[in-house]
Amino acid sequence: INDYLLDNNLHPDSIKMNDVSFKNIESLLANHPSIKSANVYSDMQGKVFVSVVQRKxxxxxxxxxxxxxxxxxxxxxxxxxxxxxxxxxxxxxxxxxxxxxxxxxxxxxxxxxxxxxxxxxxxxxxxxxxxxxxxxxxxxxxxxxxxxxxxxxxxxxxxxxxxxxxxxxxxxxxxxxxxxxxxxx
Structure with missing residues (x-):
């Protein structure tokens, strides 16, 4: 997942928090052929979490x-x-x-x-x-x-x-x- 996000310039660690688009990350991940669903969110400290469900x-x-x-x-x-x-x-x-x-x-x-x-x-x-x-x-x-x-x-x-x-x-x-x-x- 990390490599996939990095390859598409959407890794949360590589861009400013204000520029992070959870919707774009979720959309990108949802289009990956091995991913069934994705959820991206952050906590109060600004830490970004990416949760995915793999297709089986x-x-x-x-x-x-x-x-x-x-x-x-x-x-x-x-x-x-x-x-x-x-x-x-x-x-x-x-x-x-x-x-x-x-x-x-x-x-x-x-x-x-x-x-x-x-x-x-x-x-x-x-x-x-x-x-x-x-x-x-x-x-x-x-x-x-x-x-x-x-x-x-x-x-x-x-x-x-x-x-x-x-x-x-x-x-x-x-x-x-x-x-x-x-x-x-």
Missing amino acids: PIVRVQNGKDGYYLDEDGLRMPLSNEYTARMLLVTGEVNLVNVNDLYYLSNIIIKDEFLKKQIVQIDINKDSELLMLTQIGEQLEFGQIKEVGEKFEKLKLYYEKGNSQNQEYKALNLKYKNQIVCIKK
């Missing part, structure tokens, strides 16, 4: 060479040049899927402890169907972003019944109603 990315979307994060509010934010956050990754034909649907699906996954631990990547094919990659190596042929709750309930039931240790399947197809089709290695 929940999913990384990689579309060819282009990429971005979706934050907790479903808004796009640019990738950082400084670090790569470890989180759910979405790849493939991302433009074929509605971003709101992607946000909805990602939220379901990250808010569910079981799914969050299992699903590490979602790949979207040319038919807008999803292939999910898991920690244990099985692929989940999810289909389109429809009946999401039912599909995840089937998957959980499958694992609860003791099938999580089964190593003979390379993929589980969740596309069909009331069934899981297991595909052998």
Whole structure:
């Protein structure tokens, strides 16, 4: 934050108190892609305080060479040049899927402890169907972003019944109603 304000000649320490525009500082910070909100104020001694709330990315979307994060509010934010956050990754034909649907699906996954631990990547094919990659190596042929709750309930039931240790399947197809089709290695 300090460097950002200095780069934009708005750091409170570098200008006279009478010339400090809290509104300009807040506006500048609010336009930073990683900042959700900013509040600038001073105390009775003239000390300036800057309080910011960072945007929290929940999913990384990689579309060819282009990429971005979706934050907790479903808004796009640019990738950082400084670090790569470890989180759910979405790849493939991302433009074929509605971003709101992607946000909805990602939220379901990250808010569910079981799914969050299992699903590490979602790949979207040319038919807008999803292939999910898991920690244990099985692929989940999810289909389109429809009946999401039912599909995840089937998957959980499958694992609860003791099938999580089964190593003979390379993929589980969740596309069909009331069934899981297991595909052998």
